[in-house]
Amino acid sequence: MGFKSLFARKNKKSDSSSVQNHNVDHHTTLDIPLGSRSHSVNARDQIAELEQVFKKFDVNGDGKISSAELGAIMGSLGESSTEEELQKMIKEVDADGDGFIDLSEFIELNTKGVDSDEVLENLKVAFSVYDIDGNGSISAEELFEVLKSLGDDCSIAECRKMINGVDCDGDGMISFDEFKLMMMMGSRTEVDSSSESSSITMAASKMVMASLTHFRPLTCAAASSSGCYPGRLVAQPHDLVKWVRRQGGFVHQGLKIGEDSSHGLGLLASEEIPKGSELISLPQHIPLRFGSLESDEIHSVLVDLAQKVPEELWAMKLGLKLLQERAKVGSFWWPYISNLPEAYSVPIFFPGEDIKNLQYAPLLYQVNKRCRFLLDFEQEVRRALENLKLIDHPFGGLDVDASSLGWAMSAVSSRAFRLHGKKLPDGTSEDDPMMLPLIDMCNHSFEPNARIVQEQGVDNTKMLVKVVAETAIKQNDPLAINYGNLNNDFFLLDYGFVIPSNPYDCIELRYDGALLDAASMAAGVSSPNFSAPSPWQQRFLSQLGLEGEASNLKVSLGGPELVEGRLLAALRVLLASDVTEVEKHDLKTLKSLSAEAPLGVSNEVAAFRTMIALCVIALGHFPTKIMEDESLLKKGVSSSSELAIQFRIQKKSVIIDVMKNLTRRVKLLSQKETVTSQD
Numbered sequence: 001m002g003f004k005s006l007f008a009r010k011n012k013k014s015d016s017s018s019v020q021n022h023n024v025d026h027h028t029t030l031d032i033p034l035g036s037r038s039h040s041v042n043a044r045d046q047i048a049e050l051e052q053v054f055k056k057f058d059v060n061g062d063g064k065i066s067s068a069e070l071g072a073i074m075g076s077l078g079e080s081s082t083e084e085e086l087q088k089m090i091k092e093v094d095a096d097g098d099g100f101i102d103l104s105e106f107i108e109l110n111t112k113g114v115d116s117d118e119v120l121e122n123l124k125v126a127f128s129v130y131d132i133d134g135n136g137s138i139s140a141e142e143l144f145e146v147l148k149s150l151g152d153d154c155s156i157a158e159c160r161k162m163i164n165g166v167d168c169d170g171d172g173m174i175s176f177d178e179f180k181l182m183m184m185m186g187s188r189t190e191v192d193s194s195s196e197s198s199s200i201t202m203a204a205s206k207m208v209m210a211s212l213t214h215f216r217p218l219t220c221a222a223a224s225s226s227g228c229y230p231g232r233l234v235a236q237p238h239d240l241v242k243w244v245r246r247q248g249g250f251v252h253q254g255l256k257i258g259e260d261s262s263h264g265l266g267l268l269a270s271e272e273i274p275k276g277s278e279l280i281s282l283p284q285h286i287p288l289r290f291g292s293l294e295s296d297e298i299h300s301v302l303v304d305l306a307q308k309v310p311e312e313l314w315a316m317k318l319g320l321k322l323l324q325e326r327a328k329v330g331s332f333w334w335p336y337i338s339n340l341p342e343a344y345s346v347p348i349f350f351p352g353e354d355i356k357n358l359q360y361a362p363l364l365y366q367v368n369k370r371c372r373f374l375l376d377f378e379q380e381v382r383r384a385l386e387n388l389k390l391i392d393h394p395f396g397g398l399d400v401d402a403s404s405l406g407w408a409m410s411a412v413s414s415r416a417f418r419l420h421g422k423k424l425p426d427g428t429s430e431d432d433p434m435m436l437p438l439i440d441m442c443n444h445s446f447e448p449n450a451r452i453v454q455e456q457g458v459d460n461t462k463m464l465v466k467v468v469a470e471t472a473i474k475q476n477d478p479l480a481i482n483y484g485n486l487n488n489d490f491f492l493l494d495y496g497f498v499i500p501s502n503p504y505d506c507i508e509l510r511y512d513g514a515l516l517d518a519a520s521m522a523a524g525v526s527s528p529n530f531s532a533p534s535p536w537q538q539r540f541l542s543q544l545g546l547e548g549e550a551s552n553l554k555v556s557l558g559g560p561e562l563v564e565g566r567l568l569a570a571l572r573v574l575l576a577s578d579v580t581e582v583e584k585h586d587l588k589t590l591k592s593l594s595a596e597a598p599l600g601v602s603n604e605v606a607a608f609r610t611m612i613a614l615c616v617i618a619l620g621h622f623p624t625k626i627m628e629d630e631s632l633l634k635k636g637v638s639s640s641s642e643l644a645i646q647f648r649i650q651k652k653s654v655i656i657d658v659m660k661n662l663t664r665r666v667k668l669l670s671q672k673e674t675v676t677s678q679d
């Protein structure tokens, strides 16, 4: 890679050789002389800009660029080079042979043309940064948007002026050919002093400067308070479907991105699609990962920081990479990242009052843990970055605070997929979390019409992962995949939504003998002694993991199991008096709700009654009743309050459903008992 090509950051992954079906027209080269070797006085502006760029390279300010400075810049742009390569690059330019590049050599280099495929390829990458919607031309609005996102406060009128100076065919836009012409004229000798030429120079140098010297600010919008779907990072994001196709991916012609009821944006079928159809396929290089591909070079600061992320918050690790790519102008993934929501409705972004409004201790605990982690990690990140030179800084010198870290963590937790990674010796494979552009536009349903398939062990496939139609899909139907059979705690914490009547929702309780004593007493169950089990009962409790060192005291009610088997078995055993009777059954039977009263009807009724009373106690922990919650919702509240209220309504509904189900079972058992005693 030559020195000049640094002007447009070329990401290794955009290398066209690794891409099939690269949708770029290779035949539209303009017949323009690429440069000359002297400068005109009218190129003063451009030279002033080049001086500024030179200063960025010249880190120690000694007026010359050394191979170390060049290497550091290349490294920060994702291009690592050997000393030999760096020396070769310097030699190309070093007219006086002193082993450095001085300002005049730098200007000479950048004002002469280099007619090569490489320059053309780099121009295409630079062009794509501005062509936000991927329609092949840059509008004044797009130019404005990009320059604004880079911190340049030029007006839309100025952008129009810049465009007019370059717009040869008068359509008000810059096509790739016009862009190329502009870039070449911006660095040409015979630039006259007309205002048109200076617009060209200004536009060219602004764009060049932008793609070289700026990073996007990492601001984080507060979660949207309106009910409508979240805005994207930029007002006019890239066309994701086109981008995936351009990168060699496959997107079914009957798919489009559109608004999907209350789920934000999603994928919709624009025509009927038969069952089994391939919908989307992504080649290996499109997913955004932390660096599991052999060729990935991860910034060492990011690697160190990632090691400080606890395993269960894996999303933050990939989030660091996402933030770095978000900051980097010219990132290969920008067309994808520009489509990400600017805000997330996950509880870490709720106002404190709404976190309390969740009213459910296990989730409050998780939310607080995440918030605390983000605040601590913010400090960790600051410490890691504080003495770094700009060129060593993974985020281009930008400040990374807890809210931008939270944005990144939420973007990953709500979109990343954990695919199969490296095979392990035991035959299983490592989890490989990655973001799957476009596929992650699919919303969730427990009754999905599509599913993700990872192409594993299939020879000759360049595609890493695909989505296929699980059922026939009707025109205008949204595409839905199943994110997992998760409870609402996960959905809210990681994705920012709550599913009403979620069959997998449950409540978590802490197994506690004293609490069970209280519950059984309230239920009128005679002689309960849960807090002082006999030795044989303790043996059972240890086998159930409810006693002893390796115990796990979290038990759940609700979900498909209705009552967690360990809790049911514990109650059955603790309410039994005859060890030999209990020992007749294996643990599996004792844990099973469908095993009918294995220790007798009265034991079963007492166990169920105790559980019903436990539900009453759990319900009592919620300060509000469902009716009160519903009337609050009717009145109208903020979107975070709404989510918090919906969440707690669902939790209370789970408890009530468990109570109803157990009450029905008690009734049936009691009838059975009466019939048996009458027989």
Ligand SMILES: C[S@@+](CC[C@H](N)C(=O)[O-])C[C@H]1O[C@@H](n2cnc3c(N)ncnc32)[C@H](O)[C@@H]1O
Binding pocket: 229, 262, 263, 264, 265, 266, 341, 414, 415, 440, 441, 442, 443, 444, 445, 494, 495, 496, 497, 498
């Ligand atoms: C993988 S993204 C899907 C694309 C997303 N809708 C968007 O606008 O970019 C996951 C996010 O979509 C929304 N979502 C997906 N399925 C949903 C559902 N069943 N109910 C509510 N929101 C849903 C949530 O905001 C979630 O965090």
